[in-house]
Amino acid sequence: MAKWNDGRRFEGKVALVTGAGGALGGAVARALGREGATVVLGYRTSEESAGAALREIESAGSEGHIGQLEVTEAESVGRFVGAAAERYGRIDVVVNTAGRIDPDDAVRFADSEEEAFAALLDVDLLGTFRVCQAAVPHLRRTGSGAIVNFSGSYGNGIDQENVVNSVAVTYCAAKGGVRAFTSALARDLAPEIRVNAVAPGPIAANWEDDWEIPKEHIDEALAMTPLGRMGKPEEIAETVLYLASDGGGYTTGQVLEVSGGWILDG
Ligand SMILES: NC(=O)c1ccc[n+]([C@@H]2O[C@H](COP(=O)([O-])OP(=O)(O)OC[C@H]3O[C@@H](n4cnc5c(N)ncnc54)[C@H](OP(=O)(O)O)[C@@H]3O)[C@@H](O)[C@H]2O)c1
Numbered sequence: 001m002a003k004w005n006d007g008r009r010f011e012g013k014v015a016l017v018t019g020a021g022g023a024l025g026g027a028v029a030r031a032l033g034r035e036g037a038t039v040v041l042g043y044r045t046s047e048e049s050a051g052a053a054l055r056e057i058e059s060a061g062s063e064g065h066i067g068q069l070e071v072t073e074a075e076s077v078g079r080f081v082g083a084a085a086e087r088y089g090r091i092d093v094v095v096n097t098a099g100r101i102d103p104d105d106a107v108r109f110a111d112s113e114e115e116a117f118a119a120l121l122d123v124d125l126l127g128t129f130r131v132c133q134a135a136v137p138h139l140r141r142t143g144s145g146a147i148v149n150f151s152g153s154y155g156n157g158i159d160q161e162n163v164v165n166s167v168a169v170t171y172c173a174a175k176g177g178v179r180a181f182t183s184a185l186a187r188d189l190a191p192e193i194r195v196n197a198v199a200p201g202p203i204a205a206n207w208e209d210d211w212e213i214p215k216e217h218i219d220e221a222l223a224m225t226p227l228g229r230m231g232k233p234e235e236i237a238e239t240v241l242y243l244a245s246d247g248g249g250y251t252t253g254q255v256l257e258v259s260g261g262w263i264l265d266g
Helices: 023-034 047-059 074-088 114-142 169-189 215-223 233-244
Strands: 014-018 038-043 064-068 093-096 145-150 193-200 255-258
Touching: 014 023, 014 074, 014 114, 023 038, 023 047, 023 093, 023 233, 038 047, 038 074, 047 064, 064 074, 074 114, 093 114, 093 233, 114 145, 114 169, 114 193, 145 169, 145 233, 169 193, 169 255, 193 233, 233 255
Parallel strands: 014 038, 014 093, 038 064, 093 145, 145 193, 193 255
Antiparallel strands: none
């Protein structure tokens, strides 16, 4: 019987992670490196944080490099992906973690501004599109490429004044776009490339401060979450690794909600 997880699931594979200077992207990059991947870490402004993740990857015995990446610019995306393919000769895994985390995207509908919504779509949805399009020819060549996109939970809709419970309309629309993009792309690229997404619920990262969420709103949201706590970036990383690994080899077009039971199907 196949042993899916020997702790080195990505040995010999090359993985690209966008937003790798961020909380979740950094955790994903580290986890891939720990399991043997050569990791290419895309950062926009967080060079120091991406560099720190790379150093951890190197001290775990893997290799990689950091590269500047602006996902709203096709030329920057082409450069980032092309440099990785040229340097390592292959691309096996792409993780689209880059996302716009901005207080302007955490407001009630009446206060939403078209400009902010367009900027959000440009990063989260079009950015994911640009990276996938640049990487697909390389992923296809491996015969078993994997893409993992970042959607997001919509919340449970209780208490509209609490953006943790009732995730903003524009943000849900952008992440809903990522869901649809993921499932349609999975069909388009099968069987050579699998495409899945993770939809995190509230994960301890930087958004609580960036969006100036009042503590009582966090407490209210956690009181309504069956597991009663925020998720950890490492728990998102583990989900991404499953979806990108051979053990997830029969899974495509899926969006896996990782939200402490916040949203339960049934
Ligand atoms: N944390 C959560 O609870 C949660 C919940 C649901 C969904 N998510 C999603 O998970 C992903 C990661 O979130 P996070 O919590 O780790 O946030 P984060 O720490 O702010 O990381 C997001 C990263 O995206 C990068 N980025 C933003 N705009 C970019 C652009 N135009 N080009 C290239 N990179 C860009 C940023 O790069 P620089 O820092 O280098 O500028 C940043 O490091 C996002 O897609 C987010 O929407 C998170």
